[in-house]
Each structure stands twice: as structure tokens, then as C-alpha cells.
Amino acid sequence: MTISYIADTLVTNLRRAGKLPPHDQAATAAALLDKLNTEQRLYLTRVLQSVREQYRQAYYDITTTAALKRYAIPARAVAAGIVAVAKINSDASRTPLNFFSDYRVQESNTPTAGDCYLEGNELVLFQDPGAITLRVTYNRRLSELVLEASARAITAINTGTKTITVAASPSTFTSRTTMDLIKGTPHFDTYGIDLACSSIGASATSIVFTATLPTSLAVGDYVALPGESPVCNAPWEMHDLLVHKAAHAWLLERGDPRAGSVAKLLWGEDGKGGMEADALSLLTPRVQTDSKPLINFNAPGWSRWRGRWRWPTS
Numbered sequence: 331m332t333i334s335y336i337a338d339t340l341v342t343n344l345r346r347a348g349k350l351p352p353h354d355q356a357a358t359a360a361a362l363l364d365k366l367n368t369e370q371r372l373y374l375t376r377v378l379q380s381v382r383e384q385y386r387q388a389y390y391d392i393t394t395t396a397a398l399k400r401y402a403i404p405a406r407a408v409a410a411g412i413v414a415v416a417k418i419n420s421d422a423s424r425t426p427l428n429f430f431s432d433y434r435v436q437e438s439n440t441p442t443a444g445d446c447y448l449e450g451n452e453l454v455l456f457q458d459p460g461a462i463t464l465r466v467t468y469n470r471r472l473s474e475l476v477l478e479a480s481a482r483a484i485t486a487i488n489t490g491t492k493t494i495t496v497a498a499s500p501s502t503f504t505s506r507t508t509m510d511l512i513k514g515t516p517h518f519d520t521y522g523i524d525l526a527c528s529s530i531g532a533s534a535t536s537i538v539f540t541a542t543l544p545t546s547l548a549v550g551d552y553v554a555l556p557g558e559s560p561v562c563n564a565p566w567e568m569h570d571l572l573v574h575k576a577a578h579a580w581l582l583e584r585g586d587p588r589a590g591s592v593a594k595l596l597w598g599e600d601g602k603g604g605m606e607a608d609a610l611s612l613l614t615p616r617v618q619t620d621s622k623p624l625i626n627f628n629a630p631g632w633s634r635w636r637g638r639w640r641w642p643t644s
Contacts (some may be wrong), residue, residue, distance in 0.1 A: 335515065335561045337475040340366055340573055348577035349588060359477065362580070367475050369576045374564055375408060375472060377571070377606070381614040385565065387413065388470040394459040400452045406523065406557070407468040410451050418463040427464075430456075473510065473520065473559035481554040483514065489543055494553060498533040502555060506530050509537065511544060512552045512559045516566045521547055524556050571596075571609045 341362045344350075350357045378385050390404045403410050416424040430447040446455050453466065482496035482503075503509075507529050511521040526540040537553060552560055562569055574596055581589035598604035 335518070335566065335569075336478045337363060337366070337560050337562070338478050340475070340562065340569065341477075343570070343573045344577050344580070347574050347592065348581055350580075357580075362576070363475060363477065365576045365580050366572060369579055370472050370475060370562065370564070370572055373575050374562075374568060374572050377568070377609065378564060378613070379408065379469065381610060381616075383614050383616040385613070385616075386470045386472065386563070387467060389465050389467045391418070392464045392466060394455075394462050394464060396460050397458055399455040399458065400449075401455075401464070403448070403451050403453055404466060404468050404470075406471045408471050410448075411468065412448065412453065413467040413469060415446060415453065415467070416465045418465055424465065470520070472563045473512070473554070474557055475562060476554065476558045476560055478560045481512075481552045481558065481560040484547070484549055484551050484553060486549065487543065487547060492539040492541070492543055494537050494539070494543070494547075495535055496537065496553060498535060499530055499537070501532065503530045503534070503537075504532045506555065508556050509539075510554050510556050510558065511547055512554060512561060512563070513546070513548075514551045514561060518559075518561045518563045518566075519546075520559070520563060521551070565613070567612050568609055571605050574605055 338359075341359050344362050344366065345357065375386075386408070388404075388406075392401050394401070403412060415427045415429075417427065418424055427446050428444040430444040444456070446453055448454070480500055480502060482499055484494050484496060486495035488494075507527060508524045509527055509530075510523050511525060513519045513521060521544040522541070528538045528540075530537055554560060562572060564572070574592055578589055578592040578596060581592060594604065596604050596606055598607065
């Protein structure tokens, strides 16, 4: 039996989990997909963030410009938040920047408490950075789920010409010049976001990219519109949790008493067990070993970044 990971299967499983009758006219595929996306965006993201195991951590490099101190936070950062910022040095080493911990310190015009701060949706540097590279680490948002018909599985890859082949592209691809590439099997990584490509023609079967294609990209992976995916980007073990949480929300909104039985599956009889507790136990610890720790916290150099970094004067 071939295992299906696509959003279409999640919709089918949601109907089953909620025991939705086939004559329920409100339970269209589009409506159930919307419910899955709502619960993925809020509930599942919170579950993944709560364990602090970097499941969705990514980074974005910014080349700064002299006299320009404000830079946009990556558009796909969860809640417009940042995990860390570091300066990439000429020898490829990294020097962490410290964040202002208090707005009043920021206003004091002395960088004694940090080198940068967040204001609105921008990262603001205290001093003129000159021309350097900053690496912004953030938690990337789960891509919006779409039915498989709104994406395309890759049928062939030509790394030399940077071309991927798909079945006739859907109408939503027409004239697009950026696309996402998503792994179609666990762990459903996003191989590339907003990758530049030639303008896609109607029903095109070939998409030519500007950038070098990811080496891990394989036949069976997907190309989709930026920010979309036909598979849930969370670990596969979380997919059933998402389905049942969406089923619970669907039934609860309609005052359906069956929501209670789904709630017991999710959180147990006493609210302390169930599928959510099982999921959390699988998510952490991510590195599992019964032997000595893999990281020696007392090794030389472990604490070399302790203390505050000061913006270089030259």
C-alpha cells in the first residue's frame, strides 16, 4: 500500500475523525481545508514552538548597506519574531548581536544593553553597519495547505539547465516568476522559498529556475506557489493530531455533541493525556541517547560568546 501524505488525504481523514455525514453540504473540501489551515497556523504551530526543538528553524542572510539601519523581518517568520542575529565575519565565523532588552535603554543613545532591536516589522541596528552580512535566524511558518490539484509533483529534473518537468501546470501558475519547492515525503522540508524562475506559461510542463536547484530535490517532490504546500510541513507524527484538532474545532463550532468524544481523544479524560501528550512526548527530546551527552558543555570555547558583544569600531 502506498502511503499518501497530501492535503487531500488530510481532508478525507478529517471527515472520518469527525464522523461527518456525506450529506453535510457545509463540509466541502475547501471548507475542511480552511479548517485544517486555521488549526495548523495556530494550534500546530504553538505545539511545535512549545518544545523548542528547532523543527521549523531557518535563517536568512542580509547584505547590509552603509547608513541603512532598518531591515525587514523575514516575511515567513512566525509572529514576525526572530530567534537570533549574527554578523558573518570574513573568516566565516559568526559574532552574535545582542538585542536591547528595554525600550528605555534604546532611547538612551548608548549601546550598553545591545546592538539591535525590533520595531514594527523591522530589525533596527543601533549603529551604521556598513557593508556586512547579517544572518537572521527565525522560526519559519508552516506553508498554507492546498489540495494536490493546486500544486504539481516533479516528474523529471535537469540540474544542468535548472529545469524541472511537471504535468501541465495549473492555471494559478500562469505568469508566476517565483515558486516554492517542497519535499513530498517525510520530513516535508521546504527546499526553496520564493525561488526565481522564468515566467510560467499556461499549462506549461517545464519550469526553468534562475538559481541552482537544491541537490536534495527529487522526482516526486512538489513545486507550489510561494507560501503554499500540498503536504503539511510538520513531522508526519503530527498529522493525525492536526486532523483531530480540526475535527474538534469543526464540530464545536456547530454545537455538535460529538466534539466531546474528539476532545477526549485529544486531551484525555482529565485533560492531561491523549493525542496531544503523545505528540509532545515524540517531539522532545529530539536527540535521544542513553550514553554520555553528545555535547560537552565544559569543553574549551563553549562559553566564548558569553558576555556582551560590542559593535566593531572598524
